Amino acid sequence: MNELELKYGCNPNQKPSRIFMKDGSDLPITVLNGKPGYINFLDAFNAWQLVKELKEALGLPAATSFKHVSPTSAAVGIPLSPELKRACFVENVEGLDDSPLACAYARARGTDRLCSFGDWAALSDVCDETTARLIQHEVSDGVIAPGYTPEALAILKTKRKGNYNIVQIDPNYVPAEQETKDVFGITFQQGRNNFKIGPHLLENIVTANKDLPETAKRDLIVALITLKYTQSNSVCYAVDGQAIGVGAGQQSRIHCTRLAGTKADTWFLRQHPKTLSLPFLPTLGRPERDNVIDSYINGNEEDVCADGYWQKYFTTQPEPLTVRDRISWLSTFNNVALGSDAFFPFPDNIERARKSGARYVAEPGGSIRDDLVIAKCDDYDMVMAFTGMRLFHH
Numbered sequence: 001m002n003e004l005e006l007k008y009g010c011n012p013n014q015k016p017s018r019i020f021m022k023d024g025s026d027l028p029i030t031v032l033n034g035k036p037g038y039i040n041f042l043d044a045f046n047a048w049q050l051v052k053e054l055k056e057a058l059g060l061p062a063a064t065s066f067k068h069v070s071p072t073s074a075a076v077g078i079p080l081s082p083e084l085k086r087a088c089f090v091e092n093v094e095g096l097d098d099s100p101l102a103c104a105y106a107r108a109r110g111t112d113r114l115c116s117f118g119d120w121a122a123l124s125d126v127c128d129e130t131t132a133r134l135i136q137h138e139v140s141d142g143v144i145a146p147g148y149t150p151e152a153l154a155i156l157k158t159k160r161k162g163n164y165n166i167v168q169i170d171p172n173y174v175p176a177e178q179e180t181k182d183v184f185g186i187t188f189q190q191g192r193n194n195f196k197i198g199p200h201l202l203e204n205i206v207t208a209n210k211d212l213p214e215t216a217k218r219d220l221i222v223a224l225i226t227l228k229y230t231q232s233n234s235v236c237y238a239v240d241g242q243a244i245g246v247g248a249g250q251q252s253r254i255h256c257t258r259l260a261g262t263k264a265d266t267w268f269l270r271q272h273p274k275t276l277s278l279p280f281l282p283t284l285g286r287p288e289r290d291n292v293i294d295s296y297i298n299g300n301e302e303d304v305c306a307d308g309y310w311q312k313y314f315t316t317q318p319e320p321l322t323v324r325d326r327i328s329w330l331s332t333f334n335n336v337a338l339g340s341d342a343f344f345p346f347p348d349n350i351e352r353a354r355k356s357g358a359r360y361v362a363e364p365g366g367s368i369r370d371d372l373v374i375a376k377c378d379d380y381d382m383v384m385a386f387t388g389m390r391l392f393h394h
Contacts, residue, residue, distance in 0.1 A: 002026055009038045028173035029144075033157050034165035036142055040120060042069050044144040047122030048169055050074055050229040055124035057198055057221050060241070062124040063104035063131075064226075065116040070234075070249065072115040074226045075107035075242030076218075084110075087270040089137075089286060095130045102130040107242040109138055112263055113290040120144070120165075127152045135159075139287055146171040193393075197224045201387040202362060206370075207377045212385070216337055216360040223339030224362055224391065230341070232392040235349075237264040237356060238337045244268075245356070253340065257349045261356040262298075265330060268357075269297045272321065272329050279315045288313075296321060333357035341391040343367040347376035354380050364390050 003020035004027060017038050021027055029044075036044065043066040050071060054062035060076035077100025085091040088110025096102050101123060109116055121135060123145040132152035135143060142165025143156065156166050181188045199217050201224065223238040230236065230248045235256040237245035245264030247256035269275060270293060278296065280289055292313045295304045302309055305320045336357040343366045344350065350373060353361070361377060365386030377384045 004031070006038050006041075007035065014038075023176075028170040030168045032148070032153065032166040032168055034142060034160075034163050036165040036167060039068070040142055040165055043067070043120035044122065044142065044167055044169075046229045047071070047120055048144050050225060051122045051124040052171070053197070053225050053228070054222065057196075057225060058218060058241075061101040061104050063101065063108040064122050065108045065111075065119045066122065067115055067117075067119045070231045071226055071229060071243065071246055072119060073108045073111035073243045073246065074222060075104045075111070076222065077101055077104040078107070078241040079103055080106060083271050083276065086276050089289075090134060093130065093134060096134075099128055099130040101125050101128060102134055105131050105134055107240075109134070111242060111244055111267055112246070113286075114294055115263075117287060117290070127156075129155065132156050137286070141165060142167065144169055193228065193391075195389060197221060197228065197389075201389060202385040204365075204386045204388065205383060206365070206374050206386050207382060207384045209378070209381050209383045212360060212383050216335070216383070219337035220339060220360055220362045220385070223337050224387070227339050227341040228391045228393060230393060232341050232394060234341045234391075234393075235260045236339045237261065237353070237358065238339070239333070239335065239357075244336075253342070253345060254348050254352065256340075257352045261352055264336065264356045265326075266294065266297050268330055268333050269321065269326060272325065274319060274321055274325065278318055281313060281315060284313060330355075330357065335359050337362070339363070341393070343370070344373050345369060347372045349373075350376040350380070350382070354382070359383065361385070362387050364388055 002024055003018055006017040008015050009017040019041055047064050047066040050064050051062040058076050062076050064074040065072045079097055088106045090106045117139050118141055120141050121143040126147035127145045128149055129151040132155040136155050144167040156164055178189055179192050202217055219238040223236040226236045226243045227234050233250050233253050233256050235247045236243050237260050244267040245260035247260030250256040292304050304313055305318055310317045334357050337360045338353045338358040340363040343364050345367050359382050361384040
């Protein structure tokens with residue numbers, strides 16, 4: 001099959017719609033269940049490239065959660081601490097520690113749960129039963145993987161009243177070296193971005209502090225590969241083998257850094273003892289809990305601890321998360337990796353990143369103010385490598 005008709009394109013009025021192979025060859029995917037749409041496939045193919053590259057670079061199973069053609073997070077299969085399991089809502093999942101792929105998915109899906117609502121998941125390895133059980137309990141549009149065990153496939157087919165989108169991709173598929181894109185009836189052509197991201201990109205350390213441990217290299221690689229498949233401008237914070245804050249598609253880089261930093265802060269504060277001990281009503285579902293936790297941490301639309309509000313969500317009135325709580329807790333995180341898809345034009349990005357625990361930085365370099373950015377890193381005894389490689393993605 002070299003062509004697959006879709007219901008419509010990005011919007012219902014954009015018809016007809018299809019995916020197809022221009023050279024007449026077979027599509028490298030098989031739809032095992034459901035009926036994925038245009039945006040679903042955009043997410044699926046970008047997400048698959050990300051996890052495939054992460055697996056090749058770090059040798060660990062990888063997973064990502066995609067929404068509107070940018071990752072909300074990506075992670076490799078590192079075991080979760082008890083606190084992390086609670087923050088990701090996976091503390092009672094049997095067999096989690098025995099499945100690195102499930103650990104990767106739990107991290108990726110649990111990082112930015114608001115943005116992951118209704119996401120598309122990608123897995124670098126054959127989906128096992130444990131990973132399928134994790135996906136089963138999340139609000140998700142679909143998943144792409146190189147294969148599924150019979151048990152996993154049976155579980156996933158029960159989602160969305162049997163209509164959950166399940167796509168299998170040929171892991172050996174290699175796309176053409178040239179890619180094209182039509183905009184306003186005009187065809188663009190370029191060579192694929194086949195640049196390999198690995199430790200060699202981190203050798204040009206330009207700061208006074210040149211101590212870059214292996215764990216930091218791993219996290220910087222996670223950040224850079226995530227950025228390679230994130231709509232630009234983009235900035236990514238990563239720690240412990242996972243992207244914890246992605247700022248995508250902003251015109252100003254400082255806005256990317258702030259957005260991603262706020263997400264990273266939220267991720268850390270999800271693990272605060274006060275957050276982990278919130279006395280939720282047993283009737284509250286996962287999506288509702290996510291919204292309440294976000295409001296509890298960031299003080300958004302409503303004060304969920306106030307009289308008249310807390311009764312809707314909790315069995316008892318919780319203690320607020322104070323400014324002092326936030327500052328004290330966030331100050332304990334000091335080994336965060338920070339990646340940028342292009343150079344930092346001003347040192348304000350470093351100032352903001354440091355507030356979210358950034359210690360290791362990887363960016364292309366090449367700004368006329370590189371000296372000021374380096375000096376700001378030196379002020380905080382941070383380590384920064386110039387990769388020499390821009391990672392714009394549009």
